[in-house]
Amino acid sequence: MALPRTAPSSWMQSLDLPSQLFETGSTDYELYEEDDEFVxxxxxxxxxxxxxxxxxxxxxxxxxAEHDDQQRGERRTYHRRFRFPKSVxxxxxxxxxxxxxxxxxLPVEEAVVSGREIEIES
Known part of the structure; x- marks a missing residue:
């Protein structure tokens, strides 16, 4: 069985699944680095x-996050993990x-210089 060679959004449309399960390109968060901290x-x-x-x-x-709306009989949940490349x-x-x-x-820890200086011979 060959895998589709088109973008996922086009081949998933034929599966008749709710679009919010496979949204591509939209995010519910923004992450950037500013003044020695991640925001x-x-x-x-x-x-x-x-x-x-x-x-x-x-x-x-x-x-x-978890929200129970007992009047409507609905339960909403959210869960996401973010990995950070620098020391926080x-x-x-x-x-x-x-x-x-x-x-x-998330403030970034100041980098601690470690190691030793290497003498350059001439």
């Missing part, structure tokens, strides 16, 4: 702050949730 903004509209958890473990930021000062990570946006600031 991650995650769109989480409709969640209360106490329904959102953020945890840090060995270079991985874990964001999870984990004791200085802050998070703020405002108007449906969770903003996490």
């Amino acid at each position: 991650l903004s995650v769109e989480l509209p409709g969640f209360d702050p106490e329904e959102i958890t953020a945890s840090w473990d060995d270079g991985v930021l874990d964001i999870a 000062a984990d004791e200085e990570i802050t998070a703020e949730y405002t108007n449906g946006i969770l903003e996490v600031r």
Whole structure:
């Protein structure tokens, strides 16, 4: 059986699956580096702050949220992990949730120069 050679979005359309399962190109977050810190903004509209958890473990930021709407009989969940390539000062990570946006600031630790100078002979 040969794999499709076209973009995933075109061959998945024929499967009649809900489009939100396989959205391509859209993200619910923005990540950038500014002034020696990473800034991650995650769109989480409709969640209360106490329904959102953020945890840090060995270079991985874990964001999870769960909302039960008992009046409508609906349950919404969100879970995503972000791996960071540089050392983060984990004791200085802050998070703020405002108007449906969770903003996490992860300060980068200052690089410690280690090793030794190598003498260059002439």
